[in-house]
Each structure stands twice: as structure tokens, then as C-alpha cells.
Amino acid sequence: MRDKPFLHWAVAGTLFAVINLITFIVANRPIGASTAFPYIGNVIFPVIENEYWKEIKTSGSWEVWFLIGGFLGAIISSTVTKTFRFTFTPVYWEKNLNMSTKSRIFFAFLGGFLLIFGARMAGGCTSGHMFSGGMQLAVSSLWFALFAFIGGLVVANLIYRRRYRD
Amino acid sequence: MSTALVAFLIGLGFGAIMQLAQLDRLAKVIGAFLLKDLTIPKALLMAMGVGAILIYTAEHFGLIHLHIKPFYPVGVALGGLIFGAGMVIVGYCPGSMPEAVGEGRMDALFGIIAGIIGGVVFTIIFPVYESSFLHGAVIGKPTLSDLLGLKGTAKWLFSVSVGIIFIILAFVLDKVEKKYLNRTH
Numbered sequence: 528m529r530d531k532p533f534l535h536w537a538v539a540g541t542l543f544a545v546i547n548l549i550t551f552i553v554a555n556r557p558i559g560a561s562t563a564f565p566y567i568g569n570v571i572f573p574v575i576e577n578e579y580w581k582e583i584k585t586s587g588s589w590e591v592w593f594l595i596g597g598f599l600g601a602i603i604s605s606t607v608t609k610t611f612r613f614t615f616t617p618v619y620w621e622k623n624l625n626m627s628t629k630s631r632i633f634f635a636f637l638g639g640f641l642l643i644f645g646a647r648m649a650g651g652c653t654s655g656h657m658f659s660g661g662m663q664l665a666v667s668s669l670w671f672a673l674f675a676f677i678g679g680l681v682v683a684n685l686i687y688r689r690r691y692r693d
Numbered sequence: 694m695s696t697a698l699v700a701f702l703i704g705l706g707f708g709a710i711m712q713l714a715q716l717d718r719l720a721k722v723i724g725a726f727l728l729k730d731l732t733i734p735k736a737l738l739m740a741m742g743v744g745a746i747l748i749y750t751a752e753h754f755g756l757i758h759l760h761i762k763p764f765y766p767v768g769v770a771l772g773g774l775i776f777g778a779g780m781v782i783v784g785y786c787p788g789s790m791p792e793a794v795g796e797g798r799m800d801a802l803f804g805i806i807a808g809i810i811g812g813v814v815f816t817i818i819f820p821v822y823e824s825s826f827l828h829g830a831v832i833g834k835p836t837l838s839d840l841l842g843l844k845g846t847a848k849w850l851f852s853v854s855v856g857i858i859f860i861i862l863a864f865v866l867d868k869v870e871k872k873y874l875n876r877t878h
Binding site for chain 2 (some may be wrong): 533536548553554560566578590593596602605610611616639640645647649653654655663664665668674687
């Protein structure tokens with residue numbers, strides 16, 4: 528299953544840059560996503576009396592709306608292009624990585640936890656650090672991208688390399 | 694327009710682009726770290742390159758302000774390592790999980806739920822973390838041009854040049870990928 532994307536990577540990258548510039552102009556902030564997760568967590572569990580809430584409440588609510596938009600945007604574009612596919616395990620997981628269906632849920636859970644925990648430790652994720660911070664040539668964001676890449680390479684080699692087949 | 698509506702509309706465009714370019718797919722994330730499919734690194738470099746040109750030009754002419762994140766080398770590096778490990782295990786990014794669910798990949802929903810739990814745990818740990826050696830000292834909010842002490846036109850031209858280098862690198866990666874990595878497409 529090697530379906531070609533509807534948007535070329537260079538076009539998508541350029542459009543992301545334009546969208547980020549628009550966000551700077553109209554919202555006076557960069558694009559970001561990871562703060563939405565502790566924000567939702569704090570809304571669901573308001574019992575936590577904490578110092579973190581005041582740091583994330585403004586960004587967090589913006590990012591929640593941003594991600595709701597992203598979710599709907601993907602529903603619309605996948606419906607229009609007929610690429611919507613309801614699955615619990617991507618084909619790639621079983622065919623190319625030779626992993627079991629059951630393990631997918633466990634990995635998704637473990638990975639999702641580490642993903643947000645790590646992003647909050649560093650103060651950003653792919654959107655806020657790599658894309659928005661990277662295009663501003665922020666030292667912090669380029670430093671983050673370097674270590675995220677190292678972490679990903681190491682773990683990909685430990686878990687998937689032996690199992691991988693084309 | 695309300696702030697929420699603006700965020701929602703920007704997200705709408707962002708999500709559609711991501712889905713149409715397949716950047717929200719597990720295969721693309723894991724493929725990138727196995728050095729088999731460089732779609733995401735290429736798109737990232739392209740966005741950084743074009744973005745640097747646009748953002749620094751807009752900033753030079755006073756249209757926008759930069760929003761630079763604080764640089765605390767220890768915490769950012771540790772967070773980056775954990776984040777990268779998490780990304781390869783879950784197969785998505787924080788900003789791509791909602792899109793993945795939107796196109797029917799329900800495994801990403803478990804990632805979202807776990808991410809919210811991760812956010813809660815981090816909230817609890819935050820006061821301890823922030824003052825610990827794992828976070829470490831904050832060394833301001835530098836950009837590459839700050840490191841070189843550039844200002845005004847020199848800063849603008851330097852940043853645009855770095856942007857152009859990023860774009861060239863994206864196309865170099867594309868050549869490398871086509872030549873050596875995956876002869877199947």
C-alpha cells in the first residue's frame with residue numbers, strides 16, 4: 528500500500544510556514560500543541576492545586592481550540608479525498624514492523640505518555656519547538672530537535688530495526 | 694473574531710495540510726527514525742527554511758514580534774530525549790494525534806488519553822522539576838543571530854541565509870532518500 532500523498536512535502540512545509548506567519552500576525556503567538564494536554568488534564572482533574580496551571584491556562588486553551596480545528600480539518604480532508612480509514616492498528620505496524628495488534632494499544636499508551644511528559648519538560652513539541660521555534664532559529668528549539676532526533680533514533684533501532692521488513 | 698475561533702480556523706488549515714501530506718501517519722514517523730522514509734524531516738526542514746525567511750523578514754519590517762522559548766540546556770535535552778523516544782513508540786506527535794484520529798486511526802486516541810495523563814503527572818511534578826538539576830539553569834532566550842551578536846540588517850540577512858540553507862538541505866535529503874534509502878518508490 529504505497530499511496531502517494533495529495534500534498535508534496537515541499538508544498539506542505541511551505542504552507543506550514545505561511546500558517547505560522549499568519550498565526551504570529553493575527554494571534555501574536557506561535558503554533559503549538561503539547562500544552563493542550565496538561566490543560567485538558569487540569570480541566571478534568573481540577574483538584575490539583577498547582578503552580579503549573581497559571582503558566583499554561585492561556586496557551587492551553589488556545590491550543591485545545593487549535594487541535595479541535597486540526598481534528599476537524601483532517602476529518603474534512605480525509606473525507607473529501609476518500610482517505611478516511613477506520614482502524615485500530617495501522618497496516619504498517621503489522622506488515623512492515625512485524626508487531627502484533629495487541630501491542631499497538633500498549634505502545635500507543637506508553638508512547639503518548641512519554642511524548643507529552645517529555646514535551647512539557649522541554650517546553651514544547653514538534654509544533655512549538657521544531658516548527659515554530661526552528662523557523663525562528665531559536666537555540667532552545669534547535670537543541671530540542673537534536674535530542675529528540677537522537678532519542679527517536681536510539682529507540683527505533685532498539686525496538687523496530689530487527690523486525691523491520693520492506 | 695474571538696481568540697478561540699481564530700485558533701480553531703488556523704487548526705483547520707493545519708490539520709488538513711498535515712492529513713493531505715500524510716504527516717500524521719505512524720508509518721511516516723517511524724519510517725523517519727528508521728531512516729527509511731524522510732517525508733517528515735524534509736517537510737520540517739522546508740517549513741523551517743521558508744519560515745525563517747518569512748518570519749525574519751516580517752520581524753525586520755516591524756510586522757511581528759519573535760516568540761523564543763527559554764533555553765535551559767539540561768531540561769530541554771532530557772525532555773527532547775524522552776519526547777523522541779515517545780514519538781517513536783506512539784508513532785505520532787502531539788499536534789498530529791487529533792488529525793490521525795480524524796482520519797480514522799483510533800490507536801492515536803490511546804495516545805491522546807495517555808498524553809493527558811502524562812500532562813497531569815507532569816503538573817504534579819512541575820514544582821519539584823522546575824527547581825531541580827534535571828531542569829537546570831535558564832540561559833535566556835537566544836536565537837542563532839544572538840549567539841553571533843548580530844542586529845538589524847545583519848541579523849535579517851543572516852537568518853534569511855540560514856533559511857535558504859535549510860531549504861537546500863531539504864532537497865539534498867530528498868536526493869539522498871531517492872538514491873540510497875528506498876528504491877521501492
